[in-house]
Amino acid sequence: MPFTVSSIDDSLVAALQHKIDRKTKPLGALGLLEKLALQVGRIQKTLSPELGEAQMLVFAADHGAAKAGVSPFPQDVTWQMVENYLAGGAAINVFARQNKIRLHVIDAGVAHDFGERDTLINAKISPTGTRNYLDEPAMSAAERDAALQKGREIAHRVADSGARVFAFGEMGIGNTAAAALITSQLTGTPLIDCIGRGAGLDDRGLEHKRALLQRAATRAALPADAAALDVLAEFGGFEIAMIAGAMIGAAQRGGLLLIDGFIVTAALLVAERIAPAVRDYCVFCHHSAEPGARAQLKALAAEPLIDLGLRLGEGTGAALAWPLVQSAAAFLNEMASFESAGISEKEARG
Amino acid sequence: MPFTVSSIDDSLVAALQHKIDRKTKPLGALGLLEKLALQVGRIQKTLSPELGEAQMLVFAADHGAAKAGVSPFPQDVTWQMVENYLAGGAAINVFARQNKIRLHVIDAGVAHDFGERDTLINAKISPTGTRNYLDEPAMSAAERDAALQKGREIAHRVADSGARVFAFGEMGIGNTAAAALITSQLTGTPLIDCIGRGAGLDDRGLEHKRALLQRAATRAALPADAAALDVLAEFGGFEIAMIAGAMIGAAQRGGLLLIDGFIVTAALLVAERIAPAVRDYCVFCHHSAEPGARAQLKALAAEPLIDLGLRLGEGTGAALAWPLVQSAAAFLNEMASFESAGISEKEARG
Numbered sequence: 001m002p003f004t005v006s007s008i009d010d011s012l013v014a015a016l017q018h019k020i021d022r023k024t025k026p027l028g029a030l031g032l033l034e035k036l037a038l039q040v041g042r043i044q045k046t047l048s049p050e051l052g053e054a055q056m057l058v059f060a061a062d063h064g065a066a067k068a069g070v071s072p073f074p075q076d077v078t079w080q081m082v083e084n085y086l087a088g089g090a091a092i093n094v095f096a097r098q099n100k101i102r103l104h105v106i107d108a109g110v111a112h113d114f115g116e117r118d119t120l121i122n123a124k125i126s127p128t129g130t131r132n133y134l135d136e137p138a139m140s141a142a143e144r145d146a147a148l149q150k151g152r153e154i155a156h157r158v159a160d161s162g163a164r165v166f167a168f169g170e171m172g173i174g175n176t177a178a179a180a181l182i183t184s185q186l187t188g189t190p191l192i193d194c195i196g197r198g199a200g201l202d203d204r205g206l207e208h209k210r211a212l213l214q215r216a217a218t219r220a221a222l223p224a225d226a227a228a229l230d231v232l233a234e235f236g237g238f239e240i241a242m243i244a245g246a247m248i249g250a251a252q253r254g255g256l257l258l259i260d261g262f263i264v265t266a267a268l269l270v271a272e273r274i275a276p277a278v279r280d281y282c283v284f285c286h287h288s289a290e291p292g293a294r295a296q297l298k299a300l301a302a303e304p305l306i307d308l309g310l311r312l313g314e315g316t317g318a319a320l321a322w323p324l325v326q327s328a329a330a331f332l333n334e335m336a337s338f339e340s341a342g343i344s345e346k347e348a349r350g
Numbered sequence: 351m352p353f354t355v356s357s358i359d360d361s362l363v364a365a366l367q368h369k370i371d372r373k374t375k376p377l378g379a380l381g382l383l384e385k386l387a388l389q390v391g392r393i394q395k396t397l398s399p400e401l402g403e404a405q406m407l408v409f410a411a412d413h414g415a416a417k418a419g420v421s422p423f424p425q426d427v428t429w430q431m432v433e434n435y436l437a438g439g440a441a442i443n444v445f446a447r448q449n450k451i452r453l454h455v456i457d458a459g460v461a462h463d464f465g466e467r468d469t470l471i472n473a474k475i476s477p478t479g480t481r482n483y484l485d486e487p488a489m490s491a492a493e494r495d496a497a498l499q500k501g502r503e504i505a506h507r508v509a510d511s512g513a514r515v516f517a518f519g520e521m522g523i524g525n526t527a528a529a530a531l532i533t534s535q536l537t538g539t540p541l542i543d544c545i546g547r548g549a550g551l552d553d554r555g556l557e558h559k560r561a562l563l564q565r566a567a568t569r570a571a572l573p574a575d576a577a578a579l580d581v582l583a584e585f586g587g588f589e590i591a592m593i594a595g596a597m598i599g600a601a602q603r604g605g606l607l608l609i610d611g612f613i614v615t616a617a618l619l620v621a622e623r624i625a626p627a628v629r630d631y632c633v634f635c636h637h638s639a640e641p642g643a644r645a646q647l648k649a650l651a652a653e654p655l656i657d658l659g660l661r662l663g664e665g666t667g668a669a670l671a672w673p674l675v676q677s678a679a680a681f682l683n684e685m686a687s688f689e690s691a692g693i694s695e696k697e698a699r700g
Contacts, residue, residue, distance in 0.1 A: 024434055025441055026423075026549040030666075031639070031659025072696045073376075080693040084374055089686025091375055098680045099673065199376040200696060289381070306656055308674070309381025316380075323449065323673040324658070330448050336439025343430040346422045346550060 002152065005251045005275040008042045016041040022337040026346070032305060036283060036328035043256055043281055044164070049329050051165050054101045054258065054322050055158050056315050057246055058085060058092060058169035059151070061109035061238035062129025064138060065216070066174035070209050072201050078129075078173045079112035081314075085171075086119050091312055092169055095319035101167065106154060108147060109238035110172075123150045123242065129172075130236035133216045138178070138236030144229065147238050148274075151245025152252075159253035166250040167258035167285075167322065168267070169315020170239045173199075176290060177213055179266035181235040183292045184217070186228060186269045187299040191217055194292030196262075199311075228273030243267035248274065251281040258318040258325065261288035261310065265296040272300065283325055286310055286317025352502065355601045355625040358392045366391040372687040376696070382655060386633060386678035393606055393631055394514070399679050401515050404451045404608065404672050405508050406665050407596055408435060408442060408519035409501070411459035411588035412479025414488060415566070416524035420559050422551050428479075428523045429462030431664075435521075436469050441662055442519055445669035451517065456504060458497060459588035460522075473500045473592065479522075480586035483566045488528070488586030494579065497588050498624075501595025502602075509603035516600040517608035517635075517672065518617070519665020520589045523549075526640060527563055529616035531585040533642045534567070536578060536619045537649040541567055544642030546612075549661075578623030593617035598624065601631040608668040608675065611638035611660065615646045622650065633675055636660055636667025 016038050021027055028034060040049045060082050066075040084090040085105045088097075096103045106121040107114060111129045114120055125147050130138035139147070155166060172178075176198035184191040195210050220234045232241055244267045250257055259268055259282050271278050279300060287293060287307035297304065305321045338345060366388050371377055378384060390399045410432050416425045434440040435455045438447075446453045456471040457464060461479045464470055475497050480488035489497070505516060522528075526548035534541040545560050570584045582591055594617045600607055609618055609632050621628050629650060637643060637657035647654065655671045688695060 023441070024431070024439065025662050029549070029660065029662040030441065031661070033658060033660075074694050076694050080691070081374070084686055084691045084693060087686070087691065089374065089684075089691050091373070091380065091681055091685055094680050094684045095677055097684075098677060199379070305658065306674075308383060308655065310379065310383075311381070312375050312379040320674060320677055324656075324670060327445055327448060327670055330444050331441055334439075334444045334447075335441055336434055336437070341430070341434045341437065341439050343434060344424050344426050 003248050003274050005248055005277040007277040008280040009045050010042065012041055012045060012047065015047060019047055020332065023331065023335040024338055024341050024343050030331060032303065033328040033331060036325060037332040040256060040329055041332065043254060048333050051326060051329050052163065054165040054167055055163045056092065056096055056101045056103045056167040056169055056319060057106060057154065058103065058171065058315055059106045059108045059239035059242045060171040062111040063172055063174035063178060063237045064130045064132035065134055065177060068132065068134055068212055070174045070177035070212055071198055072205055073173050073199055075111065075173050078171060079110050081171050082107065082110060086117065090314060091316050092314040092319060095316055099319055099322050101319055101322060108242040121154065123154065125238045130238060133235050134212060134219065137234045139233050139238065141233055144233045144241055147241035148245035151242035152249035155246040155249030156253065159250065159255060164255055165258065166255045167315055167318040168243050168246065168264045169260055169318065170243060170263045170313055172237050172239050175237055175239065175263050177209060178235045178237050178240060179263045180292050181213055181216060182231055182266045182269060183296055185222055185226060185231045186273065187295045188224065189295035194295060196290040196292065228270045232270050240267045244271040247271040247278055251278045255281060257282045258322065259284050260315045260318040261286050261313055262290040262293050263313055265293065269296060269299065285321035353598050353624050355598055355627040357627040358630040359395050360392065362391055362395060362397065365397060369397055369682065373681065373685040374688055374691050374693050380681060383678040383681060386675060387682040390606060390679055391682065393604060398683050401676060401679050402513065404515040404517055405513045406442065406446055406451045406453045406517040406519055406669060407456060407504065408453065408521065408665055409456045409458045409589035409592045410521040412461040413522055413524035413528055413587045414480045414482035415484055415527060418482065418484055418562055420524045420527035420562055421548055422555055423523050423549055425461065425523050428521055429460050431521050432457065432460060436467065440664060441666050442664040442669060445666055449669055449672050451669055451672060454508065456592065458592040471504065473504065475588045480588060483585050484562060484569065487584045489583050491583055494583045494591055497591035498595035501592035502599035505596040505599030506603065509600065509605060514605055515608065516605045517665055517668040518593050518596065518614045519610055519668065520593060520613045520663055522587050522589050525587055525589065525613050527559060528585045528587050528590060529613045530642050531563055531566060532581055532616045532619060533646055535572055535576060535581045536623065537645045538574065539645035544645060546640040546642065578620045582620050590617045594621040597621040597628055601628045605631060607632045608672065609634050610665045610668040611636050611663055612640040612643050613663055615643065619646060619649065635671035
């Protein structure tokens with residue numbers, strides 16, 4: 001099946017835990033990094049995991065609803081920011097360079113003609129972005145399936161180059177709105193609790209966004225148990241669909257998935273409904289400041305590594321957390337054990 | 351005056367904030383990293399700060415009270431862990447190598463003769479560590495002053511080599527106990543709320559530690575407004591005193607100070623009473639799992655960058671957070687502005 005994912009192996013759990021526990025530190029003293037080391041070892045089926053260079057896949061697309069005012073920024077900012085990525089000037093470029101992450105920029109459906117560009121992957125599903133979900137479904141079933149398929153293919157191609165770590169980022173004016181609609185529907189959380197200020201709405205803008213999204217939900221009139229694929233087609237966007245496909249593709253190849261903030265996690269909610277085991281491969285990197293992030297993380301039983309109050313997207317939360325993920329593998333591979341270092345153990349009187 | 355520190359400059363605040371706000375991102379979207387960029391620019395008095403290589407100073411010493419059972423580990427583990435640092439096998443070695451931090455190991459008073467060692471800085475205040483604070487003050491006024499002075503000298507020497515970022519770590523069996531006594535006294539928090547499991551006490555061990563520390567506090571019988579210098583002499587240890595001196599020395603040279611967990615923050619409570627402006631130079635790296643950390647951070651109005659549930663010390667929290675600090679300087683120096691990237695601004699309708 002093209003979109004199935006296998007659960008991660010548990011045969012090494014005891015051996016990995018033993019290796020972690022014999023390191024020269026009090027039991028459990030490395031906190032979340034210990035859980036992460038265990039997960040990485042399980043995914044790679046080894047006591048000595050190698051992460052290599054992380055690959056950041058940034059998917060961009062436009063949203064038909066953007067022109068209705070769900071974002072304070074004009075829709076043109078989507079393609080302008082893609083140009084910024086190609087020129088190396090955005091936050092994600094800076095953090096990727098700093099932390100030695102390879103950046104791939106993918107046009108999943110930006111309403112702009114970039115022409116032929118060496119450094120931009122053209123995977124456009126539509127030259128105009130999604131349709132306006134206030135009036136009709138954002139995409140057709142065929143478009144949705146094409147986006148999922150394309151995302152999976154892109155992840156497989158990156159995996160073919162030897163990559164073992166996949167981070168996901170996004171750009172799309174209006175995409176916190178789509179993510180809010182998806183999150184509400186797939187987690188059963190009231191819509192109002194999933195809607196935030198996105199790129200910086202003021203109080204009036206936030207009221208307007210709430211009213212619009214309530215209209216969209218009413219129009220779509222999905223049942224509470226609607227299939228994730230239907231939810232995705234109703235609200236979009238193409239970048240969210242392609243990320244969901246890429247997550248499944250990366251997990252199929254045994255990759256470690258670095259999950260960024262609110263929009264990427266909305267894509268994961270979709271991916272996880274299609275292939276539940278994809279969750280096993282995920283590291284939650286950043287606790288987004290968007291209010292809907294809480295519902296997402298609860299639904300996924302996730303505990304992110306950092307919470308810096310970021311609300312930027314682009315994959316920046318994942319890029320910033322990447323050194324911590326490397327630290328988890330490094331301590332497992334490089335720290336001495338009590339035996340090798342000749343260190344006395346905790347006394348029974350403890 | 352040997353232990354005075356100047357407040358950081360505020361003449362560049364507006365220019366730094368303007369530079370941050372013109373970056374290609376929504377206003378404030380980089381959260382804590384924006385505050386950090388502002389702080390680093392103010393400390394270095396420039397719009398384009400350069401951090402260079404971080405220096406990790408790990409101070410080790412023994413505590414007379416350790417033998418009374420305030421830790422589940424035998425006192426010998428202090429010198430054994432110092433040997434582990436010198437051999438490169440401890441967690442701090444791994445994270446320092448990974449994140450390109452230069453490690454300096456300082457013997458502030460370990461009860462062990464290491465002989466002549468190229469890679470160990472011998473700054474021993476006493477060959478046997480501090481005295482047992484259950485019976486008498488941990489150190490004399492002369493020993494305390496020597497430790498503070500030595501710490502300051504070491505920081506100045508490291509600054510002379512061109513260093514601009516100073517991280518602090520520690521090793522000393524029993525030093526969460528000393529840190530708890532200092533924290534309780536200097537923040538006015540009930541002792542019981544400052545005492546935790548340290549390196550891994552079980553329930554019985556925790557009860558024992560509580561009883562012992564209550565005895566120590568009763569013996570010392572310090573007034574609520576006791577001077578920080580008196581508190582330090584009562585409870586020790588030499589590594590805590592030397593860290594406090596080194597913090598002041600590093601701040602005197604305009605360094606950025608990376609503050610690790612519970613024990614290092616106890617040293618900062620002392621340093622900040624001696625020279626209040628030292629606080630301006632501090633980045634709080636990790637929220638320690640020790641219960642007393644809450645009182646410390648509240649007293650210092652501090653918001654740490656990460657919270658990974660670490661309870662290891664050694665400076666590991668600071669070493670892990672260092673890439674995030676670098677990210678703050680990197681975005682300030684390298685990100686494009688709206689003007690330079692030709693990106694449309696937020697619309698008035700927002």
